[in-house]
Amino acid sequence: MIRERLLVIGAGPVGLAMADALKQAGIPYDHVDANGGIGGNWYKGVFDTTHIVSSKGTTAFADYPMPDDYPDFPSAGQMRSYLEAYARDRGIADDIEFNKTVARAEPNADDSWTVSFEDGEVRAYKGVVVCNGHHWAKRLHDIPGTFTGEYIHSKDYHRPEQLKDKRVLVIGAGNSAHDVACEAARVSRSCDLSLRSGYWFFPKTAFGRPLTDLPIWWMPIPLQRLVLRGIIWATIGDYRRYGLKKPDHRIFDRHPTYGTDLLNYLRQGLVHPRAQIDRFEGKTVYFRDGTTGDYDMVVAATGFDYKFPFLPEGLINVEGDVVQIYGGAFPDNVKNLYIIGASQPRGGFGRPLTPAAQLYARMIRMQDEIEPPIGAVLKWRRYKPPKSQFLDTESTRRQIWVSNRVLPLLKWQAERMVRKGVAWERWTPPAKPEPVEIEREVRKPTAQDAA
Numbered sequence: 001m002i003r004e005r006l007l008v009i010g011a012g013p014v015g016l017a018m019a020d021a022l023k024q025a026g027i028p029y030d031h032v033d034a035n036g037g038i039g040g041n042w043y044k045g046v047f048d049t050t051h052i053v054s055s056k057g058t059t060a061f062a063d064y065p066m067p068d069d070y071p072d073f074p075s076a077g078q079m080r081s082y083l084e085a086y087a088r089d090r091g092i093a094d095d096i097e098f099n100k101t102v103a104r105a106e107p108n109a110d111d112s113w114t115v116s117f118e119d120g121e122v123r124a125y126k127g128v129v130v131c132n133g134h135h136w137a138k139r140l141h142d143i144p145g146t147f148t149g150e151y152i153h154s155k156d157y158h159r160p161e162q163l164k165d166k167r168v169l170v171i172g173a174g175n176s177a178h179d180v181a182c183e184a185a186r187v188s189r190s191c192d193l194s195l196r197s198g199y200w201f202f203p204k205t206a207f208g209r210p211l212t213d214l215p216i217w218w219m220p221i222p223l224q225r226l227v228l229r230g231i232i233w234a235t236i237g238d239y240r241r242y243g244l245k246k247p248d249h250r251i252f253d254r255h256p257t258y259g260t261d262l263l264n265y266l267r268q269g270l271v272h273p274r275a276q277i278d279r280f281e282g283k284t285v286y287f288r289d290g291t292t293g294d295y296d297m298v299v300a301a302t303g304f305d306y307k308f309p310f311l312p313e314g315l316i317n318v319e320g321d322v323v324q325i326y327g328g329a330f331p332d333n334v335k336n337l338y339i340i341g342a343s344q345p346r347g348g349f350g351r352p353l354t355p356a357a358q359l360y361a362r363m364i365r366m367q368d369e370i371e372p373p374i375g376a377v378l379k380w381r382r383y384k385p386p387k388s389q390f391l392d393t394e395s396t397r398r399q400i401w402v403s404n405r406v407l408p409l410l411k412w413q414a415e416r417m418v419r420k421g422v423a424w425e426r427w428t429p430p431a432k433p434e435p436v437e438i439e440r441e442v443r444k445p446t447a448q449d450a451a
Contacts, residue, residue, distance in 0.1 A: 003125050005029055006336075006364070007105075007115055009310075010131035011096050012040015013083060013349055014341035014357075017061065018129055019092045021357035025365060029129070031092070032100040032117075038087050041135045042079045048159045049183065050076040052348070053175055053258035055210035058393070059348030061086060062355060072210050102310045107427070111335040127336030127364070130308060134342070137307040140300055141171070145280035147298055154180055154301035163188045166296040169285060171277065173199040173244075175257055177301030182261045184299075185270035192293055193262075194285075196276045198245035200256040201263060202228065203235045211258070212347040218394045225251045235260075242266045243273040252346065252390060306342065306389075315427055324385045327403075329360055330375035333427040338364060345391040352396045359400050362407060370414035376424035377414045 008019050011033035022029050035043045051073045052059055056066040059074075064086050070078055087093035104116040105128050113125045138153040150166075154176040157163075160183045168184040168191045170177050177193070178201075184191035202211055216227050228251055240246055242263050265271040275289040285293050306318045316331060316339060317324040323342035325331050330338065340360060345352050367374055 003030075003123065005125060006127045006129050007032065007102075007113070007123070007125045008129045008131060009033075009102055009105075010040060010133060011035070011038050011087070011098075012042065012131065012133050012341075013061075013353065014133070015040065015131035016083060016087050016090075016092065017353050017357040018131055018340055018360065019087075019095070020090045021361035022129075022364070023090070023092060024358070025361040027361060027365060030097070030123075030125075031095050032097045032102065034099070034101040036098050037080075037084075038093065038096065039080045039083045040133050042076060042083060045135055045155065046076045047157060047179060047183075048076065050179065052079060053204060054212045054348035057210070057348070058212045058351055060350045061353065062351055064089070064354075073204065105310050106312055107315075107334050107337065113336060127338065127367075129338045129340060129364075130311075131340045132308070134306050134344075135304050137305040139303045139305050141277075141302055143277050143280060145286075147280040147283070147285070147295075149283045149295055150297040152297070152299055154299055155304075157299055160187045163297065165189050167294060168192070169194060169274070169293065169295045169298045170301060171298065172301035172303070173201075173257055173262075174255060174301060174303065175259070177299075178257050178259050178262045180299050180301055181271050182259075182265060185265040185268075189296075190272075191265075191270065192272045192274045192295070193266075194274045194277050194287070195245065197249075198239060198247035199254075200232075200247050200251050201236060201239065201260060202256050202258050203231065203260050204258050206231050206235060217347065217392075221252065221392060221395075236263065252392075253388075255344070255346075255390065308339075311337075312427075312429055314430065321389045322386055323389075326375040326378035326383050326385060327363075328356065328386075330363075330373065330378065331427075332373060332375035332379040333425055335373045336367065343386060343389055343391045345393045345396065347393050352391060352393050352400070355397060355400045355404075359404055359407075362404070363410075366407070366411055370411055371418050372414055372422075372424045374410070374414075377410060377417055380417050380422055380424075381413055 006027065006029040008015055008029050008031045019031050037043050055072050056070050056074055060066045066082055101118040102115060103118045106114050108114060113128050114122065115125055116122050138155050140153060157180055163184045164187045166188050168188045170181045170184065171194045173195050181191055181193050204211055206214060216224055243266055262271060266273065275287040278286045278288050283294050285295060306321060306323055308316055315334060323339060325339050325342060328343065329340050363374055
């Protein structure tokens with residue numbers, strides 16, 4: 001029997017916001033998470049000493065501010081407490097099933113979904129709302145050779161004791177690499193930082209305020225870039241003075257790194273920049289510039305892949321780091337599947353997430369009233385999948401405001417699509433290869449056999 005309910009997968013910030021929006025809209029749902037508590041990546045996926053890089057004002061849900069006694073950049077523990085309080089106060093905490101891992105979610109011919117869990121339970125749902133996050137599928141570079149010391153991804157780093165008195169090499173210069181290298185500078189025997197290219201480092205504060213709180217983010221992106229270059233010039237200067245390469249890309253083409261502690265440790269000689277790795281040989285690392293170094297531990301802060309392991313292969317395409325969906329959440333080839341949170345807002349998640357979740361709840365309800373998937377309608381109207389995984393926060397908020405007001409037009413376009421007989425390309429599972437019969441040559445008996 002099909003449940004007239006949705007299944008929300010994930011109880012991180014995105015899953016909580018969607019659960020709250022669905023509840024407010026009167027849409028029934030079940031809610032599961034593979035972890036043992038609320039928070040998603042903040043539950044157990046970050047370092048013990050992590051602090052957010054965006055301010056509490058831009059990270060908090062738009063309709064649920066963080067406590068006044070929180071600092072500008074709350075700790076991991078404070079983030080967990082905040083998310084738990086949000087779920088409790090919104091009345092959604094008690095409805096979450098923890099330690100409930102989705103093994104498989106498959107669409108049926110009638111557009112319902114069959115969901116199998118790792119504990120063997122199978123349920124039928126009207127649809128699936130995927131909020132499983134993107135900081136869990138570890139990406140590791142394919143480096144020739146074998147490293148015989150300790151080799152971990154930054155996801156497996158939790159506390160400074162792991163680095164104590166070791167010769168440490170950190171790969172990368174994103175926010176995770178920045179934090180690991182800074183902790184290694186304080187407690188390890190030595191710390192080197194291997195970089196493939198130049199990165200943009202932003203100060204976390206400017207003019208006495210968190211950078212993400214400055215009134216610059218409503219500006220057009222080219223003007224944001226210009227202002228940020230000025231702030232960097234005034235507060236940091238030329239990255240090459242720190243032994244780093246000049247960035248080879250524009251601001252926002254890749255995720256910037258927030259914080260200047262690493263730059264201070266570079267100037268103090270507690271962290272040493274290194275070139276890209278060429279190969280491993282035992283505990284010796286060979287770099288592309290011809291130099292070498294010996295290490296006890298390598299920490300690969302090399303990012304994460306976008307994956308949906310419980311969905312059928314090929315159902316959702318990911319090109320580079322960009323999930324190919326329409327309108328921020330809607331596949332074009334299947335109904336009643338919603339991929340929420342596949343893009344990363346620059347700055348905190350709170351300001352765009354709350355209004356986006358409320359808009360998506362309205363659109364999910366509208367899907368019941370139209371025949372083709374919402375994604376197929378948007379594709380027919382020549383909307384494009386995103387070109388980048390990163391969202392400009394204020395631009396996104398403006399788009400949400402407009403979308404809420406023109407949403408009735410989407411239903412009209414869907415009806416028009418049906419009247420015109422425009423077919424949408426429904427995903428079908430790849431055909432299983434037919435078993436191949438091997439013809440065997442039958443040997444005729446000979447006179448010698450008869451003898």
